[in-house]
Amino acid sequence: MKRETLVPTGPSPEIAAARLRLLAEASRALASGLDAEESLRRLSRLLVPHLADACVIDVVEGGGLRRLTVTDRDPELALRVLPGGLLPGADDSAAALAKVLRGAGPTIVTEFAAPESGDSLHAAQWALYRTLGAGTALIVPMRVRRQALGALTFVRRAPAVAFDEQEQALAADLGHRAGLALDNARLYALQQHTAEQLQLSLLPDLTGLAHLQLAARYVAARERAEVGGDWYDSFPLPDGSAVLAIGDVVGHDLAAAVRMGQLRNMLRALAYDSEDDPAGVMRRLDKVMQGLTSIELVTAVIARIQTPAHGPWRLHWTNAGHLPPLLAQPDGRTILLEDGHAPILGVDPALTRETASITLPAGATLLLYTDGLIERPGEDIGRGLTRLRQHAAALAREPLTVFRDELLTRLSDDQHDDIAILTLRIP
Numbered sequence: 001m002k003r004e005t006l007v008p009t010g011p012s013p014e015i016a017a018a019r020l021r022l023l024a025e026a027s028r029a030l031a032s033g034l035d036a037e038e039s040l041r042r043l044s045r046l047l048v049p050h051l052a053d054a055c056v057i058d059v060v061e062g063g064g065l066r067r068l069t070v071t072d073r074d075p076e077l078a079l080r081v082l083p084g085g086l087l088p089g090a091d092d093s094a095a096a097l098a099k100v101l102r103g104a105g106p107t108i109v110t111e112f113a114a115p116e117s118g119d120s121l122h123a124a125q126w127a128l129y130r131t132l133g134a135g136t137a138l139i140v141p142m143r144v145r146r147q148a149l150g151a152l153t154f155v156r157r158a159p160a161v162a163f164d165e166q167e168q169a170l171a172a173d174l175g176h177r178a179g180l181a182l183d184n185a186r187l188y189a190l191q192q193h194t195a196e197q198l199q200l201s202l203l204p205d206l207t208g209l210a211h212l213q214l215a216a217r218y219v220a221a222r223e224r225a226e227v228g229g230d231w232y233d234s235f236p237l238p239d240g241s242a243v244l245a246i247g248d249v250v251g252h253d254l255a256a257a258v259r260m261g262q263l264r265n266m267l268r269a270l271a272y273d274s275e276d277d278p279a280g281v282m283r284r285l286d287k288v289m290q291g292l293t294s295i296e297l298v299t300a301v302i303a304r305i306q307t308p309a310h311g312p313w314r315l316h317w318t319n320a321g322h323l324p325p326l327l328a329q330p331d332g333r334t335i336l337l338e339d340g341h342a343p344i345l346g347v348d349p350a351l352t353r354e355t356a357s358i359t360l361p362a363g364a365t366l367l368l369y370t371d372g373l374i375e376r377p378g379e380d381i382g383r384g385l386t387r388l389r390q391h392a393a394a395l396a397r398e399p400l401t402v403f404r405d406e407l408l409t410r411l412s413d414d415q416h417d418d419i420a421i422l423t424l425r426i427p
Contacts, residue, residue, distance in 0.1 A: 019170055022050055026174055036185030037068055040178055044071040047174070051167065052154035054078070054132045058097065059142075059150035059182065064088055065101075065121070068150070072132060080131050088120040095122035100139045101148040106172050108163060109137040135159035140171045142179030149179050196220050202261035203420075204233050209242060211307065213425040215404040221372065221418050229256035229298075230370045230420035233264050235272070241307065243271050246368040246422050247300030247322060259295045266293075267302070278302040278318040279340070279353040286320070287349040298345040301325055301368055305360075305424070313360040313426055318353050320345045323371055323385075328392040328403075330363040336385065365396055365403055366424040372417030373408075387411065400425040 029042040037059075044055040054072040058065045065087040072078035091098075096109045098121055112129045115122035129137065134155045142150040152175050154163070163171070206214045216232050229249025236242050245267060249260045266288055271281045282302050289295050303317035303325065317325065317337065321344030325337040340356030360366065374384030391410050395403045404423050412419060 015166075019166065022047075023170065023173065027177060030177055030181040036182045039181055041069045043174070043178060044069050047071075047154070049073040051171070052138070053157050054155040056081075056128065056153040056155070057150065057178075058087065058153070060101070060148060065150070077132055081128055087124050093119050093121035095119065095125045096137075096139055097121065097125055097151055097153065100141050100151050103148070106138065106140045106168055106175075108168075109134075109139065110159065129155070133157045136162060138163045138168060138171055140175035142175050142182060144179045144183040149182050151175070152178060198257055202257065202264065203231065204235070204264070206234055209234055209236060212242060212305075213400055213427065214423065215400045216422045217404055217408060217420070219372075219408060219412065219419040229260040230372065230418040231260040231264050232368065232420045232422040233267065234422065235268055237272060237304070242305050244303045244305060244366075244368060244422060244424060245300065246370060246420060247298055248370050249295060250297040259293070262293060263289065263295060263298060271302070277355040278304050278316055279355040282318050282320055282345070282353050283349065286345045286351075289345055290349055296346050300345060303368070312362070314357060315360050315366065316355050316357045318342070318355050320353070323369065323374070326367040326369070326388060326392055327358070327360070328365045328367065328396040329361050330397050332393045332396060334389040334393050336389070360426045362426055364426045365392070365400065366426070367392060367407075368422040370418065370420045372419035373411050373421060375417065
């Protein structure tokens with residue numbers, strides 16, 4: 001078999017340069033995204049046929065192994081070994097792969113005898129070698145902090161083309177780098193999951209407002225593994241009215257999520273313990289925030305809704321540098337509630353703030369939202385508001401949960417930021 005595409009053996013400078021280029025390209029492939037498994041698939045495609053006729057990547061998962069990818073210079077052969085299957089664990093197997101995962105280090109396999117009965121992993125490896133026509137195989141671990149996360153298996157079909165010492169060192173280096181990439185991605189995903197769960201736990205439970213038809217949602221950003229300070233809230237007041245609020249604490253990290261929880265709790269205490277209108281509550285919140293916390297800048301809308309048994313509902317609100325609430329009426333008309341606007345919290349607690357008021361039409365939908373719903377990089381905010389009004393008008397007669405879910409679906413196709421929305425349907 002011709003092997004002109006393989007990295008040649010020998011000590012020449014050209015060979016060393018080719019291997020360095022391959023290592024550099026492999027490093028770029030592993031660092032090309034947050035999805036470590038896709039990066040490993042790219043690595044496998046890069047190494048075939050430059051280092052071997054086939055490359056197999058297995059990752060430890062639970063008590064067994066998952067065959068992540070199989071790449072072969074002959075695509076038809078690769079199709080015969082479908083990845084994704086869960087292989088038995090390596091604890092008691094005599095297979096070379098199992099020995100590598102248990103700490104044996106890089107291992108070369110040149111004999112492919114049929115396994116003993118009862119050794120499922122050895123049987124699976126024997127079937128793999130037979131399907132790929134292996135003449136020799138080099139197995140290197142993906143090991144981080146003395147823990148094996150998986151292994152790379154390089155297969156050559158011609159037994160006479162052995163892996164020399166430099167190629168073995170290169171393969172071992174690739175295994176180490178692949179292990180680091182996989183470990184970093186898993187740690188990053190764990191951190192993101194923990195932060196998201198913390199943020200979700202800080203968001204309120206709206207079931208205590210049974211007399212109001214409310215629907216809310218928080219959606220984490222898709223393009224990055226960070227949470228932010230987006231928040232919403234709704235709670236009853238002693239006089240029977242209710243507060244609706246939404247805002248965004250500056251920052252996109254775990255600290256922003258924690259500050260968001262601080263701010264929401266302060267708002268609840270200040271609003272419940274006073275008879276202030278929304279502007280007064282916002283001033284008090286600004287003063288306490290700047291005096292007692294490290295929170296720097298916050299945008300927010302605080303609204304108070306009066307729901308008399310007879311007569312129309314009334315909404316009173318104030319806005320601290322936030323996007324204007326939207327009122328979508330059943331006839332398709334939409335109104336941006338742009339009154340009551342003042343600078344963001346964190347600038348000057350003595351700033352004048354005003355409360356605006358409006359009568360809420362029967363059947364209308366009030367929407368409070370954060371900027372992730374409408375903003376797009378490089379786009380004027382006016383276009384996002386126009387898009388929001390168009391979709392809200394089209395959905396105004398739908399059930400409230402449908403209104404919320406469809407609005408998110410239609411407006412979050414290119415989502416680059418967290419989104420929080422809070423909706424209220426007037427009966």
